[in-house]
Each structure stands twice: as C-alpha cells, then as structure tokens.
Amino acid sequence: xxxxxxxxxxxxxxxxxxxxxxxxxxxxxxxxxxxxxxxxxxxxxxxxxxxxxxxxxxxxxxxxxxxxxxxxxxxxxxxxxxxxxxxxxxxxxxxxxxxxxxxxxxxxxxxxxxxxxxxxxxxxxxxxxxxxxxxxxxxxxxxxxxxxxxxxxxxxxxxxxxxxxxxxxxxxxxxx
Numbered sequence: 001x002x003x004x005x006x007x008x009x010x011x012x013x014x015x016x017x018x019x020x021x022x023x024x025x026x027x028x029x030x031x032x033x034x035x036x037x038x039x040x041x042x043x044x045x046x047x048x049x050x051x052x053x054x055x056x057x058x059x060x061x062x063x064x065x066x067x068x069x070x071x072x073x074x075x076x077x078x079x080x081x082x083x084x085x086x087x088x089x090x091x092x093x094x095x096x097x098x099x100x101x102x103x104x105x106x107x108x109x110x111x112x113x114x115x116x117x118x119x120x121x122x123x124x125x126x127x128x129x130x131x132x133x134x135x136x137x138x139x140x141x142x143x144x145x146x147x148x149x150x151x152x153x154x155x156x157x158x159x160x161x162x163x164x165x166x167x168x169x170x171x172x173x174x175x176x
Contacts, residue, residue, distance in 0.1 A: 031082050037126045038077045049074050054121060055128045064117060067099060068106050072118055073125070087111040087118070 008014050045051045052070045075090045083089070091111045100106050109117075 034122055035081050037129050038081060040129050041125045042077050054124055056124060063105060069121055073121055076118055087115040090114055
C-alpha cells in the first residue's frame with residue numbers, strides 16, 4: 001500500500017484507479033453502516049423474531065406481511081448482512097420455517113426478490129434509527145438548557161396596570 005501511494009504518479013490511469021478505490025471504500029462504509037443499523041434495531045428487542053416492529057410509514061408493500069418482513073430482517077441479522085450469499089441462504093430457510101408452512105408467496109420468492117425487499121426494509125430501519133437519534137439529541141439539548149439538567153418550570157410574566165405598576169392578583173383590574 002505504501003509503495004502504491006508513493007509511486008502512484010507513475011501510473012497512466014491513476015484517476016480511474018483512485019476512483020475504483022474510493023467506490024470500494026464507500027461500499028465498505030455502507031456495509032458497516034447497515035450492519036450497525038441492524039444491530040441497533042435488533043438490540044431494542046428481547047425476542048426479535050416475535051417482537052420486532054418496523055415503522056413502515058407510507059410504503060408498507062402490498063404483498064409482504066409484517067411477519068415475513070420480521071423474518072427477513074432477523075435472518076439478515078442472524079446470517080450476517082455482509083455475507084456474500086446471505087439472500088440465497090435466506091431463501092433456503094423460508095420453505096423450512098413452520099410459520100410459512102402454507103405461505104406460498106414467501107416460499108416462491110427468489111433470492112433477488114428477497115434482496116430487493118431486504119434493501120427496502122434496511123432503508124426503513126435506517127430512517128427509523130436516524131429519527132430516534134435526532135429525538136435523543138433534541139432531548140439532550142433540551143435537558144442542557146434547563147438549570148442543572150432538570151426540567152425548568154416556565155415563569156409567567158406578571159400582569160401590570162395601565163400605569164405600569166403591578167396588579168397584586170396577577171390580572172388587570174376592571175374599569176368602571
């Protein structure tokens with residue numbers, strides 16, 4: 001590696017090679033981000049195969065059930081997202097699962113179709129994690145603004161008379 005970076009100017013198409021390196025590094029960082037998102041999502045549940053919920057928003061998907069999506073996400077995490085043949089292995093597990101004994105839809109899906117659905121689910125999970133992180137940051141920021149991290153009680157402004165002096169009861173006096 002050191003020799004490459006020391007002598008890279010001797011190569012004719014260095015821009016293309018560096019572009020390939022940058023694309024490869026971006027793919028590696030994307031996989032790390034996805035793995036981190038899956039770990040975070042799965043870490044929130046004690047029994048994810050039964051409890052996992054996905055925040056769909058508006059794009060639920062017509063054909064996929066929540067149980068199938070839960071199974072796909074759990075298998076993706078269990079088998080390892082970064083494995084090369086993870087979708088082939090997932091498609092092999094679908095017909096053997098007792099919960100899908102009579103579910104011909106998921107039994108008949110190819111590895112490519114499972115991959116597309118998993119990519120959609122990963123996007124939803126990343127969005128959900130991002131919203132949770134933003135919410136936590138906002139709560140931390142709100143907590144720091146108060147005195148000593150405690151929630152401060154709002155102070156009502158005191159009511160004043162027309163001449164600027166305070167009214168003892170906190171509201172303006174009635175005029176005759």
